[in-house]
Amino acid sequence: MSNLVLELSKEEILLLRGTLKADPGKLPPGMIFRSKYQGVTISIYNSGKGMFQGTNNDKVAKELIGRNTPDSEPRMIMGSTQNKTINYNNYSCIGSDEAGSGDYFGPLTVCACYVSKENIAVLKALGVDDSKKLTDTKIVALAEQLVTFLPHSLLVLDNPKYNDRKALDWSQVKMKAVLHNECIKNVLQKIDVDTLDYIVIDQFTPRSTYERYAMGDVPLKNKTCYETKGESKSLAIAAASIISRYAFVKHMDALSKKYHTTILKGAGPKVDLAAAKLIVKHGIDVVDNITKKDFKNRDKALKLVKGYNRK
Structure with a gap:
């Protein structure tokens, strides 16, 4: 389905x-x-963007508001692999990325999504970019638009399940490989595979390790590429990153609301202190249930609590 986005x-x-x-x-x-008009679905978002989905969307937009798509073409971003350079944004791709892997509090979230080459201009018009450059507010606004038209799969590994896998000697790399692979397989079930040119994974481990850890078949290996800093090379990865980050942000917001305090992202000294305060108030079992227990923050927070109790 053809999509047109207008401000x-x-x-x-x-x-x-x-x-x-x-x-x-x-x-x-x-x-x-x-609304739907002459076979075209018109969606209006809080951001002020309007999306026209369907055949002849430009004609419908012109009829309703007197204008259509800008003449500017999307800027192509170069992406490199080990042996070749690919302009991923010239192609229809599944991109995958994760969020929460470096955060003591909160889950590990992974998303894969399909971006057809026809939708590249749509993503550019919406302002899709590397999620590290975007505020949480912008990520939420973008994700809530992207999930309405991009075929995608989002998996959330909550803290209890994360800690259970760790107890079984799973590394975080193995967890990510399994989740990425499952998300990609889920998206492949939602699209016409004949339209797919590449699967692009934001690289977190070498190809051989990924394939060993993925548990089960890795689909379409001949079409799969692994890219470091993939968000800057593929809008499919950038979109997946935004959706996975959105899920992480919403989970963290829910934790903050539940415990009546700001649950901090990351894994720095401020996080140690925040964790220590929560341990004092709620106990270590509660904190273990909303954190990744293998992080060093746990020991540092317990040390802070110990020092506080001596006073």
């Missing part, structure tokens, strides 16, 4: 909402209006 003015949003009949169904988070 809408307040007047254009009011015009569309006044002209079109609203979809009575429940809207996804971040979407404020949805």
